[in-house]
Amino acid sequence: MRTDVLHAVRLARIDLTMLGRNQTALFNVVLLPLLIGWMYTTLAPEQSIEGVPADLFILTGLSGMMLGFVVFVNLVNSFTARREELVLKRLRGGQSSSVAIFGGAGLSAFALYAFQTVLLSVWISRLGDGGMPSNIPLMLLTGVLGVAVFALIAAAFSGITRNAELAQISVLPVLLVVIIGSPVMGPLSVFPEPLQIVSKLIPTTPVTEIMRTAYLGRDFIGDGGGTLTVAEQWIEALPSLGVLVVWVGVAALLARWLFRWDPRHG
Amino acid sequence: MSGLLVEAPGSGQDLAIEVGGLHQRYGNFEAVRGISFTVQRGELFALLGTNGAGKTTTMEVLEGFTRPGDGHVRVFGLDPWKDRRKIRPRIGILHQDAGFLGDLTVQETVTLWRGMSADAGRATIDNALALVGLESKAKVKVRQLSGGQKRRLDLALAVLSRPDLLFLDEPTTGMDPEARFATWKVIQDLKAQGATVLLTTHYLEEAERLADRLAIMHEGSIHTYGTVDEVVSGAGDQVAFRLPMSAAQAKERFAEGLPFVQGIAPIVTYTAGGTQVVYTLSEGSEAARAQAAVRSLLAWADGVGVTLERLEIRRGTLEDVFMRVVGEVR
Ligand SMILES: Nc1ncnc2c1ncn2[C@@H]1O[C@H](COP(=O)(O)OP(=O)(O)OP(=O)(O)O)[C@@H](O)[C@H]1O
Ligand SMILES: [Mg+2]
Numbered sequence: 001m002r003t004d005v006l007h008a009v010r011l012a013r014i015d016l017t018m019l020g021r022n023q024t025a026l027f028n029v030v031l032l033p034l035l036i037g038w039m040y041t042t043l044a045p046e047q048s049i050e051g052v053p054a055d056l057f058i059l060t061g062l063s064g065m066m067l068g069f070v071v072f073v074n075l076v077n078s079f080t081a082r083r084e085e086l087v088l089k090r091l092r093g094g095q096s097s098s099v100a101i102f103g104g105a106g107l108s109a110f111a112l113y114a115f116q117t118v119l120l121s122v123w124i125s126r127l128g129d130g131g132m133p134s135n136i137p138l139m140l141l142t143g144v145l146g147v148a149v150f151a152l153i154a155a156a157f158s159g160i161t162r163n164a165e166l167a168q169i170s171v172l173p174v175l176l177v178v179i180i181g182s183p184v185m186g187p188l189s190v191f192p193e194p195l196q197i198v199s200k201l202i203p204t205t206p207v208t209e210i211m212r213t214a215y216l217g218r219d220f221i222g223d224g225g226g227t228l229t230v231a232e233q234w235i236e237a238l239p240s241l242g243v244l245v246v247w248v249g250v251a252a253l254l255a256r257w258l259f260r261w262d263p264r265h266g
Numbered sequence: 267m268s269g270l271l272v273e274a275p276g277s278g279q280d281l282a283i284e285v286g287g288l289h290q291r292y293g294n295f296e297a298v299r300g301i302s303f304t305v306q307r308g309e310l311f312a313l314l315g316t317n318g319a320g321k322t323t324t325m326e327v328l329e330g331f332t333r334p335g336d337g338h339v340r341v342f343g344l345d346p347w348k349d350r351r352k353i354r355p356r357i358g359i360l361h362q363d364a365g366f367l368g369d370l371t372v373q374e375t376v377t378l379w380r381g382m383s384a385d386a387g388r389a390t391i392d393n394a395l396a397l398v399g400l401e402s403k404a405k406v407k408v409r410q411l412s413g414g415q416k417r418r419l420d421l422a423l424a425v426l427s428r429p430d431l432l433f434l435d436e437p438t439t440g441m442d443p444e445a446r447f448a449t450w451k452v453i454q455d456l457k458a459q460g461a462t463v464l465l466t467t468h469y470l471e472e473a474e475r476l477a478d479r480l481a482i483m484h485e486g487s488i489h490t491y492g493t494v495d496e497v498v499s500g501a502g503d504q505v506a507f508r509l510p511m512s513a514a515q516a517k518e519r520f521a522e523g524l525p526f527v528q529g530i531a532p533i534v535t536y537t538a539g540g541t542q543v544v545y546t547l548s549e550g551s552e553a554a555r556a557q558a559a560v561r562s563l564l565a566w567a568d569g570v571g572v573t574l575e576r577l578e579i580r581r582g583t584l585e586d587v588f589m590r591v592v593g594e595v596r
Contacts, residue, residue: 003384010381018369086365093329093359095427096382097351262331 004100011096011104015078016111025074030116033069037062037120040185049186050225052216059124061184063139063211064146064204066116068178071109071150072157073171078105079158079259080167088261106151113147124215134217135233138210142237145244146207152251159258182208187220203247206240213237281340282307282431282462283328288337290323297323299486300337305479310453310463312473314584315483316592321466322362324483325435328464329359341431355384358429360420362436362466368409372400372419375408376426383427397452398422399445413440421449425456432456434465438472450476470584482591489591494584501582501590502547503556505563507574509541516541525566527559540575546582 019026037059044054052060082088091101121133133139153174161170181195182204188196199205212220213236219228221236228236283305290298298320305311313321326332328341330350339346341353366375376391395401398418403411411419417440424432434453438446446469453476457463467473473480474494481491490497505527509516513536524532527545535542547555556579567574 007382010378014367014370014374014378017374018367021369082365082367085368086361086363087367089361090364090366090423092331093361093364094379094382094423095354095384100382 004097004103007096007100008103008107011091011101012107012111015104015108019108019112025077029070029074029112030119033062033066033116034120034123036065036179037184044185050220052218052225053127056124056127056216057186057212058184059120059127060212060215061182061208062120063117063143064182064208065179065184066113066120067146067150067204067207068175070113070116071147072154072174072178074112075105075109075151075154076157076161076171077164077167079155080161081164083158083260084163084263086263092261102151102155105155106147109151110144110147113143117143121215133215135214135230138214138230138233138237141241142207142210142214142244145241145248146203149203149244149247149251152248152255156251156254156258159255159260177202178204181205184208203244206243210237210240280306282309282342283311283464284338284340285324285328286338288324288327288334288339290320290327290332290335297486298327298335301481301483301486301488303481303488303491305462305464307462308457308460309478310457310465310476312477312480313464313466313483314468314470314473314480314588315466316485318485319483320486321483322435325433325464325466329357329433330354355427356430358424358427358432360424360432360434360437362439364420366408366416366419369407371405371407372411373404375419376422379423379426394422394426397425399448414442414445417441418445418449421452425452428456428459429461431462432464434463436466436468438467438469446472470588474584482588484592490587497587498582498584501584501586504544504546504580504582504586505556505559505578506542506544506580507563507577508539509543509572510575511541512536513541519572520570525563527562528555546586 019029040058041055044058046054048054049057079088082091088101092098096104117139124133125131157170157174158167161167177198181199181202183191183199188199188205188209191199209221213228213233217228217230217233218225219232219236221240281304283303285304286302287300288298288302289296289300297318301320301324303311313324315321323332327334327339328346330341330346330353333347334345342356344353346353370378372395373391376394380391380394391404392401395404398421400415400418400422403415408416408419417437421434421437424434424437432453437453438449441449450472453463453465463476465473465476477494479491479493480497481488482497483489490500511519516534516536524534524543526532528547530545530547532543532545535544545559547559560577560579563574563577
């Protein structure tokens with residue numbers, strides 16, 4: 001167990017080193033979602049949404065969508081490329097366990113996501129009253145679960161993606177669903193009926209809702225948008241956290257079923 | 267069960283690898299068809315064979331990469347698939363093909379690997395690179411290395427943790443003669459320190475030089491195994507000479523053909539320099555038979571008035587055995 005953690009940290013550090021050497025990838029992964037967020041704020045139809053200034057409402061809801069880029073796209077690309085380049089084969093032939101290898105990938109994605117979240121928080125804080133987010137531990141837990149879900153889904157997706165070029169395309173459907181289906185621009189209740197159903201099913205929705213609640217200290221999970229104490233925020237978030245845990249389980253099964261270490265397969 | 271095993275001298279505790287009646291299939295294709303062999307601790311065992319014979323497939327089962335099909339497989343007495351976590355820290359793997367993170371430098375690659383190996387504490391990066399002659403490339407990106415240099419880096423990583431058991435799948439492919447020689451030395455040194463090695467190679471000379479025992483595989487089966495001497499002794503001695511004439515001349519002069527010796531027909535090869543004639547005497551031939559063969563050939567040569575150039579009696583080689591195994595099956 002200790003070795004696994006140690007190996008995962010080392011692998012994650014290498015991942016980040018290499019990403020640092022690849023500016024294009026870094027831009028796509030870290031800055032693109034923030035750019036989309038900024039675009040959304042300029043498109044917002046109303047001055048305020050649910051009693052919150054529109055730009056604040058939108059930016060505090062970016063966290064779900066961000067997972068699609070920084071975790072999902074990033075990891076589908078890296079898993080697929082590394083499988084085809086037989087790097088996964090080498091890693092698996094070393095002394096690290098599969099858990100450590102996955103853990104390393106997840107950890108590096110989490111580090112990027114956390115970095116992005118910090119950037120976003122600074123931005124939000126400058127727009128709002130300049131304060132800190134209301135519930136950082138809740139954000140952290142939600143972040144961990146969200147990254148886990150999308151890292152596992154990425155592992156599964158890489159298994160059905162033949163090569164790195166196709167990875168650019170195979171991620172699109174998921175990315176599209178995540179961008180359109182997450183309640184970034186408004187609460188779920190204003191979405192058209194069919195979209196609401198999609199939104200309720202995808203894992204970015206609980207992330208978006210919990211994160212927004214945890215940023216602003218107001219209820220954006222149930223209805224209303226009323227102010228919540230920290231304890232109330234946790235209670236309100238519990239069902240959504242449960243949904244995320246279920247998603248982790250489903251995604252883990254999918255990954256187990258579809259993930260491939262070696263390109264020499266069927 | 268043990269009836270299937272090719273027992274090494276001494277067994278049980280002393281065995282690093284046991285394979286008994288292993289079958290391995292990919293879909294409908296049976297890549298390994300019931301092979302059996304054992305490797306003793308401290309032994310170097312070479313798996314030789316044609317392309318697609320199933321060597322890599324067998325290795326990957328033993329490395330815990332692939333779930334074993336039917337049959338019995340043990341590494342250090344453990345199940346390589348189920349007990350992977352116990353076995354991994356004790357083995358080193360050099361795959362036939364495995365990729366590197368091309369953006370890392372050679373040094374970063376070894377450092378990463380060292381950080382993930384149980385017992386690599388003792389090996390410094392410099393030592394590891396010096397071992398394979400890559401000191402001067404430490405700061406170079408891996409993607410800039412030549413094929414042979416990558417192979418050397420492969421070796422450096424495989425032996426970094428001083429494994430008890432080393433899997434080397436064509437370690438010297440793509441290496442220049444000097445690097446190959448250096449690699450042999452690395453392997454022999456590890457062996458001298460007690461490591462067990464399972465090696466595949468297409469260089470028969472490499473196997474002859476390094477292997478304690480070897481097996482020749484073809485189309486999923488082992489056809490011959492034993493020590494190099496045992497295997498080669500099955501090849502039979504050869505009597506060979508050259509006739510200083512072209513194909514056309516030879517055919518004209520020996521219209522009724524070259525003589526049989528002890529009932530054996532010669533194999534005739536026409537080269538630029540002349541006509542090469544080889545008799546392979548029956549297996550395990552005694553010196554007396556070779557002598558008799560030479561005597562009868564000399565008598566024949568005197569009779570027809572021809573000179574036998576470079577007349578020699580030579581020991582059959584591993585190559586002869588290999589070609590025969592492959593030829594018989596084809
Ligand atoms: N994943 C796979 N799917 C289907 N067939 C496979 C797969 N892996 C190997 N094979 C087949 O199994 C056979 C044995 O392959 P293997 O790689 O073990 O051969 P090898 O003895 O190592 O050959 P070489 O000397 O060329 O490395 C080959 O015919 C190969 O095509
Ligand atoms: Mg092979």
